[in-house]
Amino acid sequence: RVKQGFITFDHVSFIYPGTTKSVLSNVRFSVNPGERLAVIGSTGSGKTSLFQLIPRLYDATEGEIRIDHRPTTDYTLDNLRRSIGYVPQSPLLFTGTVAENIAWGKEHASTKEIIHAAKDAQIHDAIMELDNQYQTKVGQKGVNLSGGQKQRISIARALIRNPKILMLDDSTSALDLTTESKLLHAMESYECTTLLITQKISTAMRADRILLIDEGKVLAIGTHEELLHSSSLYQRIVTS
């Protein structure tokens, strides 16, 4: 079977509806099937906005985004979103059990699949320490989970669907380096194209390539070594 998850941004510009500020300008790049791309850039540079266009939470104002050579607007929203595992910057859990929160969006998830995804997301051990383990209620009426625990439940929710494209928006920011490292390693067994926004250069360096955006524009894309040579901003970020 041919690997899937080829993503193309073709001269994409974006302005949020009802505003005038250009958040993304003429963005173009491609991500290969199965590739892991880190997205870096200062706060407000447009990283989250770029992510939101892929599952069509918003539509590009100009240009086109293609997945496997088909414009995202050609897919039904249902099919498009089914193929994408998107972990937002501020993950939302609903009132329900931990197991229900992980299984959300996947029909007929078995206990085995839920535990498998939780283990890969490095959250299984913490769940086992809760009073009712996978049956513990979370959300408004349940236990309070830490930001990092919520992030990992949200990652498990994305992994269980075995998506073609996995998108993590700063999802490892609250994790210690060892846990993050285990998570990134576990993710390698999923044959998906991975886009990961990160503030940490050490995390970005583990990706196949790095996309550097600044004020809504692609400044550079390439390997760590390539960017060290081609981008003065990247040099500054690395040495700061």
Ligand code: M5T
């Ligand atoms: C880029 C504006 C934001 C900023 C620009 C998500 C969102 C952003 N914006 C909106 O007007 N509405 C929205 O719903 O867009 O913001 P971003 O894409 O969130 O930037 P980032 O992800 O690179 O920043 P950060 O802080 O997460 O690293 O002008 O006001």
Ligand code: MG
């Ligand atoms: Mg963001």
